[in-house]
Amino acid sequence: MAKTFDLSDFSEDELTALIDEATSLRDTQRSSKARELPKAADGSKGQDVHDPNHGVITTPTPREVKEEGPAHGATA
Numbered sequence: 001m002a003k004t005f006d007l008s009d010f011s012e013d014e015l016t017a018l019i020d021e022a023t024s025l026r027d028t029q030r031s032s033k034a035r036e037l038p039k040a041a042d043g044s045k046g047q048d049v050h051d052p053n054h055g056v057i058t059t060p061t062p063r064e065v066k067e068e069g070p071a072h073g074a075t076a
Contacts, residue, residue, distance in 0.1 A: 007015060
């Protein structure tokens with residue numbers, strides 16, 4: 001549903017400023033939406049595990065524990 005705005009009293013400079021601001025806002029919203037994850041069938045968004053800021057705490061693999069454990073006081 002489109003809204004109607006009365007812009008007839010705006011000067012050319014005011015209209016130009018309004019258009020520039022609206023274009024900037026639209027570009028910001030588009031780039032923000034492009035970064036959002038698509039919704040799953042159940043409506044959840046989940047996490048992108050390839051995003052370095054997704055907050056997962058990794059666990060060491062058994063090999064890492066075997067190799068690095070003694071350096072941290074672990075015994076075999």
